[in-house]
């Protein structure tokens with residue numbers, strides 16, 4: 292088996308049709324089970340990445356697979372214009388087992404942060420007016436690649452070329468309480484942090 296050749300040709304195909312937004316490692320994963328994944332040549336790897344912490348239940352768990360199959364056989368998509376019972380059932384469980392009182396479902400981390408930014412702005416504007424709606428973020432943070440989340444991200448390398456960014460964000464150095472005190476002013480409505488930076 293010539294893994295190098297195959298993955299080179301896959302990279303070649305990808306380079307012709309995928310936008311080059313990510314530097315990809317030349318491994319093409321084909322299947323997974325639990326915490327292990329296999330490439331197209333059958334070589335196995337321990338998956339310490341879990342889809343950047345997304346596949347937290349491991350790969351191809353039989354119960355997850357069965358639930359996906361069962362739902363796909365009934366209906367795949369209804370849009371947010373209609374109720375669908377499993378969505379409400381999941382929200383009920385999340386509310387019961389977490390601190391939250393209501394749930395907003397979205398498709399990505401950056402979209403979740405967009406929603407948080409919008410919630411803060413709406414709440415702060417209604418409550419305090421336009422003078423107090425800045426979101427304080429940390430230098431070297433990462434919050435995603437859509438325009439709001441990118442503007443909250445404290446790393447210029449992700450922002451370069453996408454200006455103008457959204458206004459309304461200020462930044463403080465990481466792990467520096469005195470600096471937080473210095474930048475804190477009457478305009479700050481919320482603080483946006485990564486649980487692990």
Ligand SMILES: Cc1ncc(COP(=O)(O)O)c(C=O)c1O
Nearest residue numbers: 343399400401402433434435485
């Ligand atoms: C801390 C943090 N916030 C937000 C995001 C954006 O998530 P997504 O890639 O699902 O949009 C990431 C992604 O790596 C992240 O690590």
